[in-house]
Amino acid sequence: MTNLEIAEVLRHVAASYKLKDEKKNRFKIIAYERASDAVEHLSSEAKDLWDDGKLKDVAGIGESIAAHLDEIFRTGKSKHFSEVMKGLPESMFELMKVPGIGAKTAFRLSSKFKSKISASDPIGSLEKLAHKGEIAKLPGMGEDSQDAILKSIKEVKGRTIRLLLPYATQIADEIIEYLLEAKFVKSADALGSVRRKASTVGDVDIACATNYPKKAIEYFTSYPKASRVLEKGERTAGIVVAGGRQVDLMVETPDAYGALLQHFTGSKHHNIALRELAIKKGFSLSDYGIYIKKKGKKILKKIPTEEEFYKFIDMDWIPPELREDMGEIEAALNHTLPKLVDLSEIKGDLQIHSDFDIETSHDIGESTMFDLVAKANELGYEYIAFTEHNPSRGKHSDKQIIDILKRKKEKIYKLNNELRIKNKGLKRIFNSLEIDMLPSGKLPVPDEGLELLDFALVSIHSSFRQSRDEATNRVIAAMSSPKVKIFAHPTGRKLGKREGVDLNWEKILEFCKSKNKWLEINAEPMRLDLPDILVKDAVNIGIKLTLGTDAHHVNGMDNMPWGVSVARRGWAQIGDIVNTRSLEEFERMLEL
DNA sequence: GCCGTTTTCGGCCCGACTGTTTTCAGTCG
Numbered sequence: 001m002t003n004l005e006i007a008e009v010l011r012h013v014a015a016s017y018k019l020k021d022e023k024k025n026r027f028k029i030i031a032y033e034r035a036s037d038a039v040e041h042l043s044s045e046a047k048d049l050w051d052d053g054k055l056k057d058v059a060g061i062g063e064s065i066a067a068h069l070d071e072i073f074r075t076g077k078s079k080h081f082s083e084v085m086k087g088l089p090e091s092m093f094e095l096m097k098v099p100g101i102g103a104k105t106a107f108r109l110s111s112k113f114k115s116k117i118s119a120s121d122p123i124g125s126l127e128k129l130a131h132k133g134e135i136a137k138l139p140g141m142g143e144d145s146q147d148a149i150l151k152s153i154k155e156v157k158g159r160t161i162r163l164l165l166p167y168a169t170q171i172a173d174e175i176i177e178y179l180l181e182a183k184f185v186k187s188a189d190a191l192g193s194v195r196r197k198a199s200t201v202g203d204v205d206i207a208c209a210t211n212y213p214k215k216a217i218e219y220f221t222s223y224p225k226a227s228r229v230l231e232k233g234e235r236t237a238g239i240v241v242a243g244g245r246q247v248d249l250m251v252e253t254p255d256a257y258g259a260l261l262q263h264f265t266g267s268k269h270h271n272i273a274l275r276e277l278a279i280k281k282g283f284s285l286s287d288y289g290i291y292i293k294k295k296g297k298k299i300l301k302k303i304p305t306e307e308e309f310y311k312f313i314d315m316d317w318i319p320p321e322l323r324e325d326m327g328e329i330e331a332a333l334n335h336t337l338p339k340l341v342d343l344s345e346i347k348g349d350l351q352i353h354s355d356f357d358i359e360t361s362h363d364i365g366e367s368t369m370f371d372l373v374a375k376a377n378e379l380g381y382e383y384i385a386f387t388e389h390n391p392s393r394g395k396h397s398d399k400q401i402i403d404i405l406k407r408k409k410e411k412i413y414k415l416n417n418e419l420r421i422k423n424k425g426l427k428r429i430f431n432s433l434e435i436d437m438l439p440s441g442k443l444p445v446p447d448e449g450l451e452l453l454d455f456a457l458v459s460i461h462s463s464f465r466q467s468r469d470e471a472t473n474r475v476i477a478a479m480s481s482p483k484v485k486i487f488a489h490p491t492g493r494k495l496g497k498r499e500g501v502d503l504n505w506e507k508i509l510e511f512c513k514s515k516n517k518w519l520e521i522n523a524e525p526m527r528l529d530l531p532d533i534l535v536k537d538a539v540n541i542g543i544k545l546t547l548g549t550d551a552h553h554v555n556g557m558d559n560m561p562w563g564v565s566v567a568r569r570g571w572a573q574i575g576d577i578v579n580t581r582s583l584e585e586f587e588r589m590l591e592l
Numbered sequence: 593g594c595c596g597t598t599t600t601c602g603g604c605c606c607g608a609c610t611g612t613t614t615t616c617a618g619t620c621g
């Protein structure tokens with residue numbers, strides 16, 4: 001059972017309690033919803049935690065829920081959950097997937113149209129009923145509700161995967177630019193997961209500061225690229241842009257903008273923790289500002305900037321990337337927040353594929369070494385590594401592989417000489433290779449070939465479905481080769497397409513620490529791998545990380561900022577990232 | 593049902609928008 005499935009079950013339990021007796025179960029409902037959230041955002045599989053007896057360590061899962069989940073993992077179901085959901089129509093849980101339909105509405109629809117809602121496709125049945133005008137006839141519903149349901153169903157059906165960060169950022173940037181063209185808009189910022197630079201983004205949210213909120217809402221809803229206006233209030237508005245992507249705007253006057261920015265940047269978990277803390281200090285936080293109690297009255301203090309907002313509760317300003325309630329609140333209170341690594345501190349790109357014909361079975365780069373060097377100079381790097389895939393093993397003998405690698409070494413040797421003569425910008429090109437790990441953990445390059453390299457990366461490109469132990473042993477075996485320094489795109493995940501390989505991270509991190517091996521943060525937007533949560537684990541233990549774009553074209557080298565975002569979300573500082581070092585220091589580290 | 597730097601009891605985040613209502617319920621973030 002996956003985390004997503006467990007989270008869904010917990011949410012269904014919460015919905016069931018809501019229907020049975022909302023008043024009586026008020027806090028139980030919150031508890032189950034929180035537990036559901038917690039499981040959904042877990043960095044490891046709940047099943048694995050259960051295996052290790054650590055399920056109860058998850059904040060939000062206590063004695064009782066842990067026991068029910070234990071029953072589910074052992075027997076496939078929970079008697080208690082079945083009892084709670086007893087008497088409720090099965091189809092209602094499916095209908096709740098439609099935005100705007102919650103527990104109550106779903107229950108009413110499922111009960112009312114019992115015979116007309118098919119078990120195999122409840123949402124499809126509902127759509128038919130809506131088309132016939134049946135929904136509008138229900139008490140408390142009307143034409144507008146029916147239309148809203150139809151539109152939502154359409155969106156559910158055409159729902160694309162979550163956006164990758166760069167695309168979401170681009171949508172946000174274009175709208176921010178549009179907003180700032182209006183004279184009455186003082187400032188505009190991305191909110192939510194875009195501002196926190198999460199790897200994927202659902203909806204794009206934007207804030208704007210203006211003394212003319214009405215005008216700003218009007219202006220926003222007439223954005224030329226909007227295909228539809230979802231809502232239009234006094235303070236917020238929502239539109240749909242190309243690809244069915246929703247963009248929400250929050251408007252505030254400049255004197256209260258800080259509280260708004262803080263609130264809608266989130267994350268939800270960060271805000272909840274923050275508000276609970278504020279209550280203990282006698283304040284109440286909201287997106288309008290901070291309420292202070294005076295003589296039994298609540299007085300609103302408006303907050304123009306985020307810095308002032310955090311300062312008011314005795315905290316340092318927290319970089320948005322850290323706002324996940326993962327310890328940043330405690331650190332901000334103690335003034336021990338890390339100084340996060342910055343893009344300007346990156347001195348090299350450690351994964352680049354040129355068009356050198358290395359006769360690999362994988363994809364070869366599209367740009368020449370010459371063009372890639374020019375790009376590296378443009379980016380102000382001191383060094384780069386050419387890391388083409390290894391020559392294919394099936395088509396080459398060991399001797400042929402060694403010959404190819406010799407040719408590549410010579411070519412890079414010549415290029416390095418030219419750099420030395422020019423004596424500016426880029427100082428050194430490293431001769432590296434991204435080597436497949438065979439399923440056994442063996443490397444498809446003979447030792448004599450490895451000796452030709454400055455250092456090597458290893459990565460997984462096949463057999464993604466090995467068992468946890470098999471895969472872990474494979475990685476450790478492959479990394480044990482002396483020339484191998486970096487484990488590239490370690491989980492092998494592709495966002496929205498493929499889960500990563502199931503690995504025992506405790507073991508791998510321990511290995512990296514003891515053998516001084518490095519983990520790559522791959523900056524390719526669909527990878528962003530190592531994931532931020534594992535970056536944080538690695539940083540905690542003191543494992544060094546590298547940044548590489550995995551560029552197969554000069555343009556790919558522009559992806560470095562996304563990798564830096566992942567590093568920052570994992571609390572990495574300059575010292576944690578190897579390629580923030582000067583060339584001389586980096587060379588020393590390679591020899592360790 | 594969960595949780596603890598005032599607590600193992602007594603709390604539990606805050607507010608907007610929509611639609612269908614004459615004061616609110618449901619849903620969402």
